[in-house]
Amino acid sequence: MARPAPASARATDIVSFLTAHPSRGFTISELVTHLGMNIASAHATLAVLCDSGFVVRDPVHRTYVLGPALAVTGFATLEQHPAIGAAVEQAEVLGDELGTEISVMAAAGRDVIFLARRGPVARAQVLGYPGDRTPMLAPIGAVFLAWAEDEAVSGWLERATLTPALRELYRRVLGEIRDRGYSVPLASIAAPAVIDAIAKLRDEPTDADAEHRLAEVLAKTDEMLLSFESLTGSDKIVVKTVAAPVFDPMGRVLLSLSITGPDHAIAVEDVIELGRRLVQSATIATRQARGRIPGRDLPPTGTTSAGRRR
Template sequence: MARPAPASVRAANIVSFLTAHPSRGFTITELVRHLGMNIASAHATLAVLCDCGFVIRDPEHRTYVLGPALAATGHAALEQHPAIEAAIEQAESLAAELDAEVGVTAVAGRDVIFLARRGPEPLAQSIGYPGDRSPLLAPIGAIFLAWADDDVIDTWLERAGLPPELAAYYREVLADVRTRGFSVPLPPISSPAVTKAMSRVRSEPTDDDAVRRLTEVLQQTQEMLVPLGGLADSDEIVFKTVAAPVFDPIGRVLLSLSVTGPEHPVPVADVLDLGRRVAQSASIATRQARGRAPAPRTTTRAS
């Protein structure tokens, strides 16, 4: 693999950070602090981004925000990825039908990025805002890994530094997700400890200590994902979301549709019905974007 050019990394980090914080601008001092750059390198990178229109500087407040050129980039990306528009349309339909918050996410390199949300404003913490990024660390992003090759799954588990028993458990969960066609993250995946660690990662995305702290928190419990096969239909669970995959033309998971759950226990039978409904909408988006689900797969490499 080619080594990334430092200037390119700086530019990507700046654009990603500003995308994740669209409600305000940042001074160069703030960007340097959040992104771990030296001020000379940041100044040079911002100058190029401003010249291209990808970033603009407010001369009065000396802050930087995303530039109008990225609007054209966004429109071009939507044209090249019709699955995104199809998924958002399905999210709107689901939100209206279920009166629930529905999100669309994608994998962006080593992160999961939140693309869109539809539906009512949730009473509890939202699933996120467009532009939010979460590191692709187990169990985060399970819906994107369930149909992946074994070596990709290995990397996902290894990046999270999981002990063998927890890695084996998540392999079991991925097999259950493939069988059912949807995943069911539980509330601990957005517990106060995880939320605090994630907030630090989003504020300081290049800080290795912030990512390390998040991995430590994620290792503290396996009750973030659940294989539903071991539960009776009459059992009740509280779930964070139900998520289903949108596949690309070669059978990879390109996007995820997720419906936020209520804050009270729900019978497993109802969770299964919801999962099948979300998977149906994801299948419609897949077909509209000329994607196709991969061939059935029942095993993964042993831990």
């Protein structure tokens, strides 16, 4: 893999940070603090971004915000990735039908990026608004890794510095996700310690210590992905979300649609029904965008384990 050019890395860090904080502008001093840049390098990078219209400087407050040139980039992106519009449309349908928050997320390099929200806003939010990024540290981003090659899965697990037991568990759960077509993050994925570590990383996204802290918290937190192996349909659990993939024309997971779970325990059979309904919408979005759903090994007909076909 080619080594990233420092100037390019600075430019992408600035644009990503401003995208994730669209409600205000930032001075160069604030950007330097949040992104760990040298002020001279930041000044030179911002000058280039301003010249191109990707960033605009307020001459009175001396703050920087995203520029109008990026709007054109966004429109072009939607044309090149019709799955995004199709997924947002399905999120609107699901939000109206289920009366709950539906989110659209995408894989963005080593991160998961929040693209859109439809339906009622959940009381407890982990992700604030479009543009928020979270590193794909296991188990975060499981729905994007379930159909990935083994090398990518191994990197995902190793980056999170999990115990051998958790690594093996999450590998098994990835197989379950492929079988049933959706993942079920548990409430522990939004534990206070996890939320605090993610918030710290969003404020200082280039701080290696912040990502390391998140990895430590994830390794010490209880299991965060639901395995249906030992459950019956009448068992009750608290789920954070139910997430299903939207595939691109190459059969890769491009996006995820997710239903925000209620703040109380629900029966496993209700989780399964939500998952089936979600997969229907994700399949519609995939087909509308001419995506390809990869083949998968289906469980034998008549299986009675929770989460399997009956």
